Amino acid sequence: MSRTLDLGCGANRDPSATDGMDVSPARGVTIQWDAGKFPWPIADGAYDRVVSHQLLEHLPPRYEGDRELMFVLFDEVHRILRPGGVFEFDTPHARSRQAHELSHRRYFNVESFRPFWDASVMRHAYARRKQWQLLSCRVERVWPFLWHVRRSFPRVGALYERIPGGPPGNIHVRLRRRSERACPRFAALGTDGITEG
Numbered sequence: 001m002s003r004t005l006d007l008g009c010g011a012n013r014d015p016s017a018t019d020g021m022d023v024s025p026a027r028g029v030t031i032q033w034d035a036g037k038f039p040w041p042i043a044d045g046a047y048d049r050v051v052s053h054q055l056l057e058h059l060p061p062r063y064e065g066d067r068e069l070m071f072v073l074f075d076e077v078h079r080i081l082r083p084g085g086v087f088e089f090d091t092p093h094a095r096s097r098q099a100h101e102l103s104h105r106r107y108f109n110v111e112s113f114r115p116f117w118d119a120s121v122m123r124h125a126y127a128r129r130k131q132w133q134l135l136s137c138r139v140e141r142v143w144p145f146l147w148h149v150r151r152s153f154p155r156v157g158a159l160y161e162r163i164p165g166g167p168p169g170n171i172h173v174r175l176r177r178r179s180e181r182a183c184p185r186f187a188a189l190g191t192d193g194i195t196e197g
C-alpha cells in the first residue's frame, strides 16, 4: 500500500494521506510532533509521498542558532521518503493576501525554494547536493474580488485561478526525491516547469 504523510495536517488531513503529523492534537493526527524539531520520529524511507498544505509559513526561519530551517526540513523529508518518492507542498506567496496573517513567521516566493532543484542559481552547498528533481512549480493567481468565491467554492475558484494577471495566491511545488547524490542530467533540467508571472 502506498504511504502518504501530511505534514502540518491539523484537523484537515489530506484525503490521500495515510498519516498526519502536527504539533497539536486533532482528528487525523497520527504523529504529534513539532516539525521544527529534528529528527522526526519516522524511519528512513517510510513514505512514498509527503504532502504539506499551509505549514511552512508557520515555522521559524532558523534552527539551532543560524541554520536555515528549510534546508534541515527538506533534508528530513528526503530522509523519510523512499527514493523516487514525491514531496508536494503549498504555501502563500509573499505578495498574496493571506501571506501576512499574524500566525505566519515567514514569507516565500519561488526563489526561496529554487535552491532545492536548481544548482546553478546560487553557490550553495544544499543546491550542489542535487537531492531533488523539480516536477512542477506554479503560483496561483487570485483576483481580489474572487477571493470569497474561491474560499467558499474551491472548485469554481480553481477555474478563476487560470485567469492570467491576477495577484499571486499560493505557491505549489512538487519535487521528486533523487536516489543518487549527483545527476548528470540535472543541468539540463534547468528551471523548466516554473510558471511565475
Ligand SMILES: C[S@@+](CC[C@H](N)C(=O)[O-])C[C@H]1O[C@@H](n2cnc3c(N)ncnc32)[C@H](O)[C@@H]1O
Binding pocket: 007, 008, 009, 010, 011, 012, 013, 021, 022, 023, 024, 033, 034, 035, 036, 052, 053, 054, 055, 058, 059
Ligand atoms: C494553516 S494550518 C493548515 C492545516 C491543514 N494542513 C490545512 O491545509 O487545512 C497550519 C497547521 O500547521 C500546524 N503547525 C504549526 N506549526 C507547526 C509545527 N511547528 N509543527 C507541526 N505542525 C505545526 C498547525 O497546528 C496547523 O494545524
